[in-house]
Amino acid sequence: MTDAHLAQRGDVAISNLSKTFAINGRSLNVLRDLNLRIEGGESLAIVGASGSGKTTLLRILAGLEEADSGHVSIDGRPIDGVGTERAVIFQEPRLLPWLSVEDNVAFPLEVRGIHGREARSLADRYIRLVGLGEFSTALPSQLSGGMAQRVGIARALAVQPEILLLDEPFGALDAMTKITMQEELSRIWREEKVTMILVTHDLEEAIYLADRVLILPKERDGRPREIEIDLPRPRDRSEARFVRFRQELLAEFGLH
DSSP: OOHHHHHOOOOEEEEEEEEEEEETTEEEEEEEEEEEEEOTTOEEEEEESTTSSHHHHHHHHHTSSOOSEEEEEETTEEOOSSOTTEEEEOSSOOOOTTSOHHHHHHHHHHHTTOOHHHHHHHHHHHHHHTTOGGGTTOOGGGSOHHHHHHHHHHHHHHTOOSEEEEESTTTTSOHHHHHHHHHHHHHHHHHHOOEEEEEOSOHHHHHHHOSEEEEEOSSTTOOOEEEEOOOOSSOOTTSHHHHHHHHHHHHHTTOO
């Protein structure tokens, strides 16, 4: 292991992870004996049909859900509920409507005991990182959907997590805004060097953003599969190998 890797935090280890839900009197096994290693600074996309356990896995990683069995650790330490080393971005940014952009980004810092000039300095840094420096005093009602999601990203990054967990973050956006946000997220990930774990239904988004794609099976007796996306960054959606990866993922779901 290199010195560079030793300095990178945010390693995730998942061992024999299982989760079952009881629905209408029957057991639904959404995750079964999942084993996975995510290296610090890596970008992993999780795809799969509805009901395959994508969001359940993300919620377990976030500490919002408990597994029935198995282990999850971050940097060698078991997950025990939510933690300051993780930040979650949902499909809806969930901004506080009475607070400005700056106050929304500073709010989680203040909750963690960071106040005054330090909180404002960090908030300003990440508002500028997501390209909203001119909108720091705006209210959420004055923002477009894409701008509001940028605020959500800035708020998550301001607490300086090791791991960024994203659950369909651009699913509610129009096609053009989604592409812009994917490009922005890729840039931010490269600059911030956080571990990024993304749940998405958008196969092209998975290829554009991820180092690896984890495919969760819909069939209960199926096994997860991983595809390494060894494409240079920034990525070109029209490049031949990008198109081949898209075709390979489409074939996984019986699509052409």
